[in-house]
Amino acid sequence: xxxxxxxxxxxxxxxxRRGNGPRRLLWTIWxxxxxxxxxxxxxxxxxxxxxxxxGSYVPWGLWVALYFHGVGIAGGAFVLGAGGFVLGxxxxxxRDVLRxxxxxxxxxxIPAFMGVWxxxxxxxxxxxxxxxxxFTSMMAFNAWMYNAFMMIAVACxxxxxxxxxxxxxxxxxxAIMFSILFPSQSGAFFGVVGAKGFxxxxxxxxxxxxxxxxxxxxxxLFVLAVFQFKDDCGTGCAALRYLRNVTLAGLMVYxxxxxxxxxxxxxxxxxxxxxxxxxxxxxxxxxxxIVHLLLGGAIPLGLLLTxxxxxxxxxxxxxxxxxxSARLNVLVPGQAVGEIEGLQEAFQHDRLKYIYHATAMEYLxxxxxxxxxxxxxxxxxxxxxxxxxxTASPA
Amino acid sequence: MSMDRREFVKAGALAGAGLAATATLVIxxxxxxxxxxxxxxxTIRHLSALDGVPPRIGEDLLIQMQRDLVKAMAKPMEQxxxxxxxxQRKCVGCHACTIGCxxxxxxxPGVVYRPVVTEEGGEYPNVHLKFTPRPCMQCEKPPCVPxxxxxxxxxxxxxxxxxxxxxxxxxxxxxxxxPYGARTSDFGEYYTDAAAVGADGVxxxxxxxxxxxxxxxxxGKRWSxxxxxxxxxxxxxxxxxxxxxxxxxxxxxVTTCIGRATYFGDISDPDGVVTELIAxxxxxxxxxxxxxxxxxxxxA
Numbered sequence: 001x002x003x004x005x006x007x008x009x010x011x012x013x014x015x016x017r018r019g020n021g022p023r024r025l026l027w028t029i030w031x032x033x034x035x036x037x038x039x040x041x042x043x044x045x046x047x048x049x050x051x052x053x054x055g056s057y058v059p060w061g062l063w064v065a066l067y068f069h070g071v072g073i074a075g076g077a078f079v080l081g082a083g084g085f086v087l088g089x090x091x092x093x094x095r096d097v098l099r100x101x102x103x104x105x106x107x108x109x110i111p112a113f114m115g116v117w118x119x120x121x122x123x124x125x126x127x128x129x130x131x132x133x134x135f136t137s138m139m140a141f142n143a144w145m146y147n148a149f150m151m152i153a154v155a156c157x158x159x160x161x162x163x164x165x166x167x168x169x170x171x172x173x174x175a176i177m178f179s180i181l182f183p184s185q186s187g188a189f190f191g192v193v194g195a196k197g198f199x200x201x202x203x204x205x206x207x208x209x210x211x212x213x214x215x216x217x218x219x220x221l222f223v224l225a226v227f228q229f230k231d232d233c234g235t236g237c238a239a240l241r242y243l244r245n246v247t248l249a250g251l252m253v254y255x256x257x258x259x260x261x262x263x264x265x266x267x268x269x270x271x272x273x274x275x276x277x278x279x280x281x282x283x284x285x286x287x288x289x290i291v292h293l294l295l296g297g298a299i300p301l302g303l304l305l306t307x308x309x310x311x312x313x314x315x316x317x318x319x320x321x322x323x324x325s326a327r328l329n330v331l332v333p334g335q336a337v338g339e340i341e342g343l344q345e346a347f348q349h350d351r352l353k354y355i356y357h358a359t360a361m362e363y364l365x366x367x368x369x370x371x372x373x374x375x376x377x378x379x380x381x382x383x384x385x386x387x388x389x390x391t392a393s394p395a
Numbered sequence: 396m397s398m399d400r401r402e403f404v405k406a407g408a409l410a411g412a413g414l415a416a417t418a419t420l421v422i423x424x425x426x427x428x429x430x431x432x433x434x435x436x437x438t439i440r441h442l443s444a445l446d447g448v449p450p451r452i453g454e455d456l457l458i459q460m461q462r463d464l465v466k467a468m469a470k471p472m473e474q475x476x477x478x479x480x481x482x483q484r485k486c487v488g489c490h491a492c493t494i495g496c497x498x499x500x501x502x503x504p505g506v507v508y509r510p511v512v513t514e515e516g517g518e519y520p521n522v523h524l525k526f527t528p529r530p531c532m533q534c535e536k537p538p539c540v541p542x543x544x545x546x547x548x549x550x551x552x553x554x555x556x557x558x559x560x561x562x563x564x565x566x567x568x569x570x571x572x573x574p575y576g577a578r579t580s581d582f583g584e585y586y587t588d589a590a591a592v593g594a595d596g597v598x599x600x601x602x603x604x605x606x607x608x609x610x611x612x613x614x615g616k617r618w619s620x621x622x623x624x625x626x627x628x629x630x631x632x633x634x635x636x637x638x639x640x641x642x643x644x645x646x647x648x649v650t651t652c653i654g655r656a657t658y659f660g661d662i663s664d665p666d667g668v669v670t671e672l673i674a675x676x677x678x679x680x681x682x683x684x685x686x687x688x689x690x691x692x693x694x695a
Contacts (some may be wrong), residue, residue: 048623049582056482056505056579059567088397121565121628128545128564135424141570148413170405177410194538194685195574220562232660339574339682340529346510347493351582 022226030374037368043361044118051361053259055351057344058335062358062366063115065327068186069215069218070112070373071146072208072327073320074105075183076216077223078153079103080246082172082179084239091239095160095230098172104156104223105179105379109146110376111369118365139188145185149178161391183212190330196388197271198334207257211326214250217243218300218319225313227381237309244312247319248304254326255297282333283355287325296322430549438472444643454578458651460660460668465643467661473552477635478662479646480672481528482694485656488513490527495651499636501611503620504584508577508633525695528657530648531556531577531633532689533683539578539632548630554690555635560618560625569630574685578585578632583623612638635659662690 043051054061081101084092091097117123130147133140152175159168187208190199221243229236262280265272279288295318303315336354338344344353358366399404442465448458467475488511496502496509512527537556540548547562548569570578587604608621615638620627636646644650649659660669672678678692 049628050584054662055582056567056570057576059570059580085399093397108407119566121567121582121630122563122625123565125545125562125564128562132539132545133575134544134546135420136541137544137568139542143544166402169402173398173406173410174413186571191543193572195572213633324521335571338576339685340512340527340576342512342514343510343529343576345506346529348514349505349507351505351584352507352579 010067024347026226026374030371033367033371033374036364037186037366037371040361040364041118041364041368044365047361049121051359053357053359053362055349055353055356057338057352057354058332058356059259060331060335061117061356062328063119063369065324065331066366066369067116067119068189068208069324069329070115071142071186072183072212072323073085073216073219074108074112074146074149075179076212076214076250077101077108077220078105078149078179078216079176079213080243081220082156082176084242086169086172086176087244089239091224091229091235091237092242093233096384097224097239099157099384099388100162100223100228100381101220101379102160103384104220106150106186107373107377107380108219109150111373113146114372115365115369127253138185138192142182142185142189145178145182149175149182152178161387180209186212190334195339196334196337197274197339198337199330201261201272203257203261204330207254207261207326207330210250210254210257211323214247214254215323215326217250218316218323219247221247222313222316222320223377225309225316240309240312243316244304247316248301251297251301251304251319274304274337278333278336282336284332285329288329291322292325292329296325313374317355430551432472432549432551433473434473434552436619438634439470440468440641440643442468442643456655456658456668457645460644460645460649460658461659463664463667463669464640464645467664467667468643470661474663475553475661476663476690477533477554477640478660478669478673478690478692479530479533479635479649480658480669480678480692480694482656482658482672483525483527484694485654486511486526486652486655487654488530489653490522491651491653492528492648492657495647496633499611499639499647500613502610502631503581503607503627504586506579506581506631508579508631527681527693529575529577529681530635530691532575532691533635535688535690538572538574538685538687542568542572544568548613549585555637556632557614557634557637558630558632560614560629563625565628565630566627567630573693574682574687575689578630579632581620581627581629583620614638615641 052061078101081092082098083089084099085101117126120126129140129143133144135141152171156168156171156175159165159171162168184205187205189198191201191204193199221240224236224243225240229240258355261272262276265276300315300319303311305317306312336356338354421564444465445458446461450462481561490511493507493509493511497507499510509528509530512529514525514527516523516525533555535554538549540550540556545562547559547564548556550556560604565580567580570580585603585607587607608619609619610619612618613626613634618624618626636644636648639646646659649657658669658672660667662670662673664670672694673692676694678694680689680692
């Protein structure tokens, strides 16, 4: 797919010779995801919400989890990439890398928006969030903040082509502030809901910020290792090492936070405990133990502790993908415990149950969102390469 | 840090301006706002529902409540405070209120405004059943209102929390915010779409029954779901049958209750049936620890 590396050439441990094979593989993966995803989109358009598994007692499902995962990746990747540029971290202090960071953030946010847009009951009214918002709602806040962030990020992208700009770094600082605020605020989105015992926790914004930094660092590490610094063992390796260290630290911080929350709730069971028991021993126990802990935690930790770059890249990929389970494990169990016992038996209907199983349509649309993210990234990097050539050419 | 002082000052100014703008927006929207609901004289209704029925001592409770309703509607909206009292000792768990509500508001599958929760207690042979009808609690501090991102839901001056179906974007944030599970989403289901399917899965007689697209009259408007129109895709909830109150009729759950267990009225009227019930009995509310201050009271 994308091939716009501009780093210094040289030998680098663990980096093999690359030809058209990886590109062909990426295109094939994209074509499969897009093809399957289009089937899901077709089902969503034709059947509305009827083929979906969410209902009125568990109103949000996979797409909302993907939304928060996408915006988390955008925020985390931007904080580290743009922060690295402002602070002069070797490898990240280059303008071409900064532009890739902006493209990555936007490529993560756009499919996230698409996911939540498809989740709306009346998607055609989505502009109302911008035209008549109520800022007592975290949802309106979220939407505005992401869009403000995107506009500032695009402004930074444009300024990055100017030889000297006194506004680039100040604007980057503002965008960094937003990209710290909105992942934390995603946690507050749930934290302010007093009706859900599991969500109503001051730790949630911190958990969301930690998972955003971790998944964002991992995604940036993966993207830079595969596309930007593929043959670079100079400053590129330094940048990758920095991102690997952040991912490692992020993983440990996240799991410490998670342990703190789980252990306290289980030690002295309170309103949190039923949701946590659902996470650990419920029908989706494997999401926590296998996807989250093993694929998103233990294996990446082991790989990141090695000195091989290829291992870091694989670990980064695992973290970036498997950390969606962190979102799911907050989202679904929080809704799956009702306050009024016996409510789901009071009026029987499939959409009036405290259980949620994502349907094939939801998974297919999820694949479409991933394909859309890849397409936006590819297109963005193409524009990056084209704009870099254009601005470098003599007038 | 590879920023010069000028860049640093600019960054600080931008961040400060961003935070100030955010704080201003939050404070502005946190302040009580005008909802656009009509108020004052315009909301007064002189209803003739009981003009030909002279009052008499010991008359039926429904007639008494209807008199209270006519009296309340003669006041401006902001002077009415609608409330409901449910006597759980009288509720027999017949679900007539649930079904009456479904019929009145033409609720599609998966949408319910007033389910009746059944609790079993004790040990054989000393067992008992307790029924808890659960309409919208019409909370004084409704948690579903501030979470709406587009101001599509608000609490009226008479205490009823309403939804503007023409504004609601169907995000379902309000569903998660209600601790009582009193809001349901209209996902677009129909009763008859799957009703005539044979054992082999083949539709015996296709086509949706035309009555499914007949309009309901919630909030005094005609709402037909045909052609994916609102309230399809919206959040829906009990509204104390506001459209019936406007015509001097009690909420349908009150009139269909065979055990006379549901009472409705204006608690700002010191002589009203509900005011008297609340004062006389040791009433309780659901989930009081949530701090929502419901306007639905239970006598247990």
